[in-house]
Amino acid sequence: MPGITLMGAVDWDRKLFDSLIPLPEGTSYNAYLVRGSEKTALVDTVDPAKVDVLMAQLDTVQRLDYLVAQHAEQDHSGSIPAVLARYPGAVLVTNPKAKELLQEHLDIPDDRFKTVADGETLSLGNKTLRFIYLPWVHWPETMGTYIEEDHVLLSCDFLGSHRAQSGVFAERHIVMHGAKRYYAEIMMPFRGFIVKNLDKLTGLQIDMIGPSHGPVYKEPAFILDAYREWAGGPPHNKVVIPFISMHGSTLKMVDRLTAALADRGVTVERFDLTTADLGDIAMSLVDAATIVIGTPAVLTGPHPKTIEIAYLAGALRPKTKFVSIIGSFGWGQRIIDVLGGLIAPLKAELLTPVLAKGDPRAADMQAIDALADTIAAKHHEAGLL
């Protein structure tokens, strides 16, 4: 797009995001240079680990009038101090909440800031930046920048993807995996805000979307539609079973439940927590109607690997309607108390758990079949099956 240049850094080698979720396709930190007839603005910077890449790109930019900070998180804001030091006359443009966070995180002096209101515009001459607050996608201060003359939306983390690639633009079938993984980990807890922010964008003509991670969308409709479905659509006729088994008893119950659900027309996605990728589990949770956690008793409670996943599910708050727990114990346990508390934020209905003492017997397997019956009936009642 004339006058708008993608800058920033592609991070092919980063292994984890938030020191938690694996990045099988890498990621990128996008900055955008917008040159108007009178002024030049840079929108966002890069993770400090890549500051040299951005600085080399800026060798072609003699004068920078504005540096726009859409988001105070360090993977976009961490190189702001270096850019401000290079351009002593540049004004840091952001919203009041982001200013507060930037000062707390990066100690930027007060006199470098200009704060903007929701909807306020900033003229660069023949290009006008309109700032659109997009709160809670995924911090309280996040905002986007709409370039009015070009109908381009720089959407911040909203609508982004974890994907490193050599080209600028997104290909739908290639980007969707990284976009859904990104949504699941970063955006899903804020589903209500996502729907509101999508509504806020509906009046705008948007011909192109430049997110802060991953490739640029030349045909933005598909990512907007995907977000609408992920955040606001109904869950699918699907049960996610994250499980672990030390000696095989819980595994037998998981196998039985998988088969019984398949017989009843319910899709199952299983994750053995000894090897499963947290990002894959998070993606699977996006549209799961039901979660069943499988665990043996370990040191009174559930296996620690299932504690992590129950906590994560509770924190990510997918649109899950039903939950249950299956597993095996030896002599005494508090599995339901512990896991039940962790998944409580889901506000899902707890279907009667099945815990076998030792190796599961016929009665335990019948209880598993009954759980499958209940799940199928619940999905049917909810109009999913």
Ligand SMILES: Cc1cc2nc3c(=O)[nH]c(=O)nc-3n(C[C@H](O)[C@H](O)[C@H](O)COP(=O)(O)O)c2cc1C
């Ligand atoms: C390290 C360890 C700790 C255990 N702690 C408990 C416990 O606190 N309470 C209990 O009822 N069973 C406990 N057990 C027994 C297992 O829960 C039991 O053997 C169960 O059947 C194992 O299921 P699995 O075959 O799916 O691993 C423990 C087993 C192991 C190996």
